[in-house]
Amino acid sequence: MARKRFDNANCSVARALNEVGDWWSLLVVLHAMYGTRRFVDFQRELGIARNILCDRLARLVEHGVLKKVDVGEHGSRHEYRLTDKGRDLFPVVMALRQWGDRWTPAQEHAPLDLRDRATGRPVRPMVVQDADGRDLSIRDVMLKDDESHTVGLD
Amino acid sequence: MARKRFDNANCSVARALNEVGDWWSLLVVLHAMYGTRRFVDFQRELGIARNILCDRLARLVEHGVLKKVDVGEHGSRHEYRLTDKGRDLFPVVMALRQWGDRWTPAQEHAPLDLRDRATGRPVRPMVVQDADGRDLSIRDVMLKDDESHTVGLD
DNA sequence: CGATAGGGTTTCGTTATGAAACCGAATTGA
DNA sequence: TCAATTCGGTTTCATAACGAAACCCTATCG
Numbered sequence: 516m517a518r519k520r521f522d523n524a525n526c527s528v529a530r531a532l533n534e535v536g537d538w539w540s541l542l543v544v545l546h547a548m549y550g551t552r553r554f555v556d557f558q559r560e561l562g563i564a565r566n567i568l569c570d571r572l573a574r575l576v577e578h579g580v581l582k583k584v585d586v587g588e589h590g591s592r593h594e595y596r597l598t599d600k601g602r603d604l605f606p607v608v609m610a611l612r613q614w615g616d617r618w619t620p621a622q623e624h625a626p627l628d629l630r631d632r633a634t635g636r637p638v639r640p641m642v643v644q645d646a647d648g649r650d651l652s653i654r655d656v657m658l659k660d661d662e663s664h665t666v667g668l669d
Numbered sequence: 670m671a672r673k674r675f676d677n678a679n680c681s682v683a684r685a686l687n688e689v690g691d692w693w694s695l696l697v698v699l700h701a702m703y704g705t706r707r708f709v710d711f712q713r714e715l716g717i718a719r720n721i722l723c724d725r726l727a728r729l730v731e732h733g734v735l736k737k738v739d740v741g742e743h744g745s746r747h748e749y750r751l752t753d754k755g756r757d758l759f760p761v762v763m764a765l766r767q768w769g770d771r772w773t774p775a776q777e778h779a780p781l782d783l784r785d786r787a788t789g790r791p792v793r794p795m796v797v798q799d800a801d802g803r804d805l806s807i808r809d810v811m812l813k814d815d816e817s818h819t820v821g822l823d
Numbered sequence: 824c825g826a827t828a829g830g831g832t833t834t835c836g837t838t839a840t841g842a843a844a845c846c847g848a849a850t851t852g853a
Numbered sequence: 854t855c856a857a858t859t860c861g862g863t864t865t866c867a868t869a870a871c872g873a874a875a876c877c878c879t880a881t882c883g
Binding site for chain 2: 518519524525526527528529530531532533534536537538541542545548562563579597600602603604605606607608609610611612613614615616617618619620622623624626627628629630631632633634635636637638639641642643644645646647648649651652653654655656657658659
């Protein structure tokens, strides 16, 4: 049967994964954040099959994560640019990068040293915090309406 | 040909996606964070096919995201529990949830209202910040070693 | 002791993926 | 100017992944 999709899922994580949760979509978004805009550049940088790239770009455009912009003289060349929705995946990508840097077996290259352009200081690690900026673990978080339901256990 | 995998990728995002980047893995981790530990419970809650769930659980155990614990009297019943590595996906899941809540078409149920267990106050939105706690957009972030290379464009 | 639950594996049909070939329009370059 | 190359795809085909259901063996429950 068809791959299960989560369009109408009652869970925002499932719905998010429905749009960017496959093997390639988040990598396309990541490279778009790096500045890549053209079909051939995505293809070269990612090493993705052309038909799959077509499919992913179309799906991301359809979901409003990217927008397709004509840039050729006669409307023949296009660029794929991030929308606000796409740019708002920045925290997701940064959290994933951080996790990969921490937990993924050592690689030949060091992790990217990302810094604030203005101050030159490192980007702060992605953490879940309360309103005062104190770090929260899974067990610190609960649902408002049912205090007895712990959201996080281990 | 075989699905492309990113085990040795020179990119921590790609390596992270290699471990949790398919349709089901992050949902399994999410439900583990909710407290689910048993095979049948994952199966019921997620509506995932049993063979696929087997495969995902085994892969997550293999990657050290979950650990398989014998709990039956004679070692016949198991639980799948989050490891530290798995728990450290909390920021990823929270960032995805936030994005899904913001950008995914309206659903019948309101977004989960997650709160700090100690103070009862809402969990702060996931954002990328600098060392002082100021929000950073994609364009504010650069690589340390090459100031001319902008990490984020749109 | 029979029924049911837990945790899988097997089988089989459908869908997704990847490599490569192909294609037409637009651009480059000699 | 005319051939070569680039861009952005589509088509074809073999292989891999997915999903549903059936099956299986070991506990546990009543």
